[in-house]
Amino acid sequence: MRGGRKTADRTENTDEGIRSKAYSHREVSTMSPVLWILDALFCASLLGLAWQTLRTRDLFKAIVLYIVFGLMMAMAWARLDAPDVALVEAAIGAGVTGVLLLSTLGTLSAARGEGSQRGGAFASAVPVAGLVTGLVGCLVGVLAVAVWQLPVESPGLSAAVEARQEESGTSNPVTAVLLNFRAYDTLLELTVLLLAVLGAEVLAGSEAAGSEAAEGGVAAQETAPRQETGPRQETGPRQETGPRQETGTRQGPDAQQERPPAADRDPVLRGFVRLVAPAMIVVAGYVLWIGGEAPGGAFPSGAVLAAMSFLLMLARAEEGPRLSRRGGRWILVAGLIVFWGVGIAMLAAERRFLEYPVPAAKGLVLLIEAVAAVSIAATLVALYRGGRLVRRPRRTVDSEFRS
Amino acid sequence: MTTGTLYALCGLGLFGIGLGGIILRTHLLHKIIATNVISSGVFLVLVALADRTRGGRPDPVPHAMVLTGIVVAISATALALGLLRRFYRETGRCRLPEPGSLAPGSLAPGSLERWSPERRSEGGDAEKGNAEKGNGEKGNAEKGNAEKGNAEKGNAEKGNGGEASGGKGDGCRTW
Numbered sequence: 001m002r003g004g005r006k007t008a009d010r011t012e013n014t015d016e017g018i019r020s021k022a023y024s025h026r027e028v029s030t031m032s033p034v035l036w037i038l039d040a041l042f043c044a045s046l047l048g049l050a051w052q053t054l055r056t057r058d059l060f061k062a063i064v065l066y067i068v069f070g071l072m073m074a075m076a077w078a079r080l081d082a083p084d085v086a087l088v089e090a091a092i093g094a095g096v097t098g099v100l101l102l103s104t105l106g107t108l109s110a111a112r113g114e115g116s117q118r119g120g121a122f123a124s125a126v127p128v129a130g131l132v133t134g135l136v137g138c139l140v141g142v143l144a145v146a147v148w149q150l151p152v153e154s155p156g157l158s159a160a161v162e163a164r165q166e167e168s169g170t171s172n173p174v175t176a177v178l179l180n181f182r183a184y185d186t187l188l189e190l191t192v193l194l195l196a197v198l199g200a201e202v203l204a205g206s207e208a209a210g211s212e213a214a215e216g217g218v219a220a221q222e223t224a225p226r227q228e229t230g231p232r233q234e235t236g237p238r239q240e241t242g243p244r245q246e247t248g249t250r251q252g253p254d255a256q257q258e259r260p261p262a263a264d265r266d267p268v269l270r271g272f273v274r275l276v277a278p279a280m281i282v283v284a285g286y287v288l289w290i291g292g293e294a295p296g297g298a299f300p301s302g303a304v305l306a307a308m309s310f311l312l313m314l315a316r317a318e319e320g321p322r323l324s325r326r327g328g329r330w331i332l333v334a335g336l337i338v339f340w341g342v343g344i345a346m347l348a349a350e351r352r353f354l355e356y357p358v359p360a361a362k363g364l365v366l367l368i369e370a371v372a373a374v375s376i377a378a379t380l381v382a383l384y385r386g387g388r389l390v391r392r393p394r395r396t397v398d399s400e401f402r403s
Numbered sequence: 404m405t406t407g408t409l410y411a412l413c414g415l416g417l418f419g420i421g422l423g424g425i426i427l428r429t430h431l432l433h434k435i436i437a438t439n440v441i442s443s444g445v446f447l448v449l450v451a452l453a454d455r456t457r458g459g460r461p462d463p464v465p466h467a468m469v470l471t472g473i474v475v476a477i478s479a480t481a482l483a484l485g486l487l488r489r490f491y492r493e494t495g496r497c498r499l500p501e502p503g504s505l506a507p508g509s510l511a512p513g514s515l516e517r518w519s520p521e522r523r524s525e526g527g528d529a530e531k532g533n534a535e536k537g538n539g540e541k542g543n544a545e546k547g548n549a550e551k552g553n554a555e556k557g558n559a560e561k562g563n564g565g566e567a568s569g570g571k572g573d574g575c576r577t578w
Contacts, residue, residue, distance in 0.1 A: 039406055043413035046447075050417050050440045054424030059432055066436050073443055080410055081461045082450050085469050093473050097439060097480055104432060104484045108491055132426050140419035147411045147448070154455045156462030173463035174470065182467060189471045196478035203485035299470060376474070383481035386488075 042076050063101045070094025083295035084174040087287070091303030096380050099310055103384060169361025171293045178297065179365045183354040187343070190336050190372060193379045197332060201387025266315065273315040280308040288373050292362065298369040302376030309381045328389035332382060335375030339368055407454035414447030429498045431487045435480060442476045 049069040053062050070093045077086035161173050161181065168176035178186050284304040291297030323331070342364055343354040351357070356364045382389040421441030425434050446469045453465035491497055 035406075039409050043409060043416075046413055047416045047420065050420045050443075054420060054428060054433065054437055054440065059430065062433060062436055066439065069440070069443070073447070076410060076413075076447065077450065080406070080450050080454055082453075082466050082469070085446075085450060085466055085473070088470055088473050092477050093439075093443070097477055100477075100481055100484055101432070101436065104488060107488050108432065108497055129427055132423055136419050136423045136426075139422070140415050143415050143418075144412055147408065147415065147452075150452065150455075152405065152455065153457060154452070156453060156456060157464040158456050158460065158462040161463050173460075174466045177463050177467035178470060182464070185467070185471050189474055192475050193478050196482045199482045200485040203482075203489045299474060380477075383478070386485065 039079065042072065042079060046072050046076060059105055063098060063105060066101065067094050067098040070097065084172070084297065084300075087295055087300040088303065091300055091307065092380070095307055096303065096310075096384075100384060167358045167361065169356065169358070169363075169365045170291075172291060172295065172297070174295070175291050175297050175365070175369075179368060180356060180361065183339075183343075186372075187336070187339050187354070190339060190375065193376065194333060194336060197379055197382045197387050199387070200383055204386030204388075270315045273311045277308050277312060280304055280311075284308070284373065284377075288369055289366075291369065292366065298372040299376060301369075301373040303380065305373065305377030306380035309377065310384070323390045325388075325390045328378070328382075331378045332375060332389055335368075335372035338371040342368060405455075407451045410451035410454075411448050414444045414449075414451060417441070417444030417447060419444075431490070431497050431499065432484075435483045435487065438483070439476065439480060442472065446472055 046069065049065055049072060053065040053069060056062050056065065070089060073093060074086045074090035077083070077089055158173075161177060164181070165171065165173060165176060168180040170176050170180070284301045287296040287304060288298060288301035289296075291301070342356075346355050347353055349357070378389050418441055421437045421439075421444060424437030424440065428434055428437060449465045449469050449472075450461075453462040456462055487497070
């Protein structure tokens with residue numbers, strides 16, 4: 001009955017042409033049976049994927065399922081009229097998180113076969129699991145009742161956003177909120193990113209320093225998978241006594257031990273990356289620019305740039321400009337510096353912090369977004385590399401992906 | 404039921420699954436994935452409830468919050484993964500010791516004593532050899548001694564190989 005009422009309302013409003021012009025190309029989600037089935041399928045597969053992700057004992061499988069889950073989430077966002085979120089989720093939520101998880105799994109060298117061990121994967125015996133399930137179920141049930149009892153309609157802050165949209169310098173309401181109305185959030189978000197990078201660098205630090213002499217400055221965790229899959233083991237007796245004899249589940253890494261030397265591998269990938277990388281830079285710029293009036297903006301753009309960097313690292317692309325470490329650090333903090341600079345300039349102009357003058361708003365938003373996109377990309381790459389954006393040449397990362 | 408309500412309930416379900424996972428799974432990588440599932444659920448509830456406006460255009464403020472949230476979530480994930488890598492490097496383990504959670508046969512008696520700081524600082528090899536022996540006996544007794552011998556040999560050789568992190572190879576499998 002509730003659904004029927006809301007459907008009627010929505011259709012009515014659509015006919016009145018209330019929707020904004022920027023968003024008018026999108027469908028209003030009327031609950032026709034087909035769409036309802038689609039939504040139900042989405043929700044069911046989301047729940048099923050999450051369940052399988054956390055139920056399986058094979059961590060590699062769990063990560064792959066989680067990546068699929070992230071892509072399904074992106075489709076759910078699109079279904080919920082949140083294309084900005086969908087873009088970021090697809091790029092960051094599924095892509096970058098998956099890369100980070102896989103590279104960590106590679107570091108925990110043998111973790112993949114670990115799931116076959118008995119008694120380790122789950123915390124506890126059946127009664128405890130039942131208790132936890134029951135309590136979580138109760139919590140979710142209570143929350144579900146609360147959600148069910150919420151009013152069918154709630155305008156939220158959309159009217160307020162719409163009223164001031166003109167002054168924000170952008171016609172995409174999400175960008176307006178992110179970079180103008182609630183620019184504090186984004187400023188602090190960039191700070192959180194930087195803190196995460198610092199934390200990652202500190203955590204990776206001691207061993208990175210130790211291995212720098214021998215390894216040429218790799219972040220330390222990247223040396224770990226080489227113990228099993230790297231060229232170091234291709235000769236010598238270790239092949240015979242390594243842990244690979246213990247379980248039958250480690251065929252993959254074994255096969256990789258007979259790989260040819262690094263430079264000759266993956267000509268297809270290298271050629272592909274050479275073709276795709278420039279296009280990705282263009283896409284990143286386009287997504288950044290279009291964020292002013294349609295879904296897009298700094299975060300998807302930065303994620304595309306980061307994805308390009310991951311591809312370059314995978315393909316061991318040696319060419320391209322080299323950064324000094326100092327330069328890398330400047331890139332990491334550039335977004336914050338510009339953001340703070342704009343905010344303080346506003347103070348100097350006797351406005352409030354981050355309160356842009358209307359005529360200059362578009363330019364300022366674009367400036368902040370452009371620098372922030374580069375910083376975000378750099379941050380994601382640095383998070384992957386254990387907190388360092390720049391390391392010395394001839395370090396490669398693909399062993400992490402393969403192990 | 405509206406689209407928004409449906410997805411909000413789905414988000415709650417994800418929250419529940421993630422919460423269960425974070426409690427019941429012991430491998431830290433699995434716990435990190437569970438945290439991400441929880442955050443996805445929360446985001447889904449937020450965005451789904453933003454869809455309750457009159458007219459076709461949802462409330463942009465929760466969308467912006469979720470965008471921020473996704474980026475913060477990946478920062479937190481990356482930091483957690485950094486902690487896990489460090490933890491693994493220091494201890495050779497991927498799970499936290501939880502005395503209340505000892506399933507029968509999952510740990511040898513007294514194995515928690517190996518967690519004292521002085522033992523940890525001794526470095527990985529001897530300690531891990533012990534761990535593997537203990538767990539190997541419990542976990543797959545039928546595979547027997549040859550395997551254990553191999554594991555230990557492997558560790559010893561790796562340790563002698565002169566690599567900084569060589570001794571801390573594969574403790575994660577045996578827990």
